[in-house]
Amino acid sequence: MRRKTSPRRCLTTTAAGVVPGPPQFIEDQQFPEKIVVNHHLIQPNDVLSDLRTRKERLIFTIQEIEADDVESMYLGQEYLGVGIDKFNPHAQKKQLSFADLAGLSFLVVQDIGPWRKVVEDNIPDATFLYQEDLKAMSQISRYSNFPFFFSNLTQVTSATESRFGSDNRNAIEINDPHNHLEIYGTYLKSERRNIQPLLKELAEKWPK
Numbered sequence: 001m002r003r004k005t006s007p008r009r010c011l012t013t014t015a016a017g018v019v020p021g022p023p024q025f026i027e028d029q030q031f032p033e034k035i036v037v038n039h040h041l042i043q044p045n046d047v048l049s050d051l052r053t054r055k056e057r058l059i060f061t062i063q064e065i066e067a068d069d070v071e072s073m074y075l076g077q078e079y080l081g082v083g084i085d086k087f088n089p090h091a092q093k094k095q096l097s098f099a100d101l102a103g104l105s106f107l108v109v110q111d112i113g114p115w116r117k118v119v120e121d122n123i124p125d126a127t128f129l130y131q132e133d134l135k136a137m138s139q140i141s142r143y144s145n146f147p148f149f150f151s152n153l154t155q156v157t158s159a160t161e162s163r164f165g166s167d168n169r170n171a172i173e174i175n176d177p178h179n180h181l182e183i184y185g186t187y188l189k190s191e192r193r194n195i196q197p198l199l200k201e202l203a204e205k206w207p208k
Contacts, residue, residue: 017060
């Protein structure tokens with residue numbers, strides 16, 4: 001008698017991060033398994049406990065974590081760009097440094113994790129208008145000329161596209177030695193068989 005083959009089990013992976021970009025990026029991709037994304041940022045000190053208690057199966061971190069039961073896989077870099085009003089002289093440039101942005105006022109998502117220290121430490125005399133409500137930020141972005149940040153991971157998401165509004169801003173690359181974070185996928189070693197194929201596929205899709 002021919003043995004029946006059982007259908008492939010549909011796996012569900014819960015994913016979160018210590019930075020917002022990777023969870024947004026993975027949510028926008030297509031994978032065989034279901035990805036449930038937690039957009040509330042994980043505090044770095046909670047990564048191990050959240051994995052060990054199975055609160056999350058995958059957490060994006062900015063450093064490699066090695067423990068008896070936890071490991072990390074390098075995925076790529078995240079870096080920022082800036083959306084600038086087309087009437088601003090900077091908008092005609094292909095690249096800017098953080099120093100070039102000195103003195104400007106920026107609309108910024110409230111919870112950007114370690115990126116907050118990066119921009120505050122490296123853009124002199126800047127004002128950061130932090131917004132907790134993403135819908136409100138999109139509205140303000142569309143009807144104001146405040147510049148805002150996006151990353152190589154979030155540039156093509158619908159949220160970022162809505163902030164560019166009616167084509168009134170240019171997307172400018174920030175070329176600066178401080179403008180990068182190394183991103184890793186961190187998980188329990190017992191989950192390696194399920195998580196590593198997902199991470200390898202994600203690394204292949206990673207924006208350069």
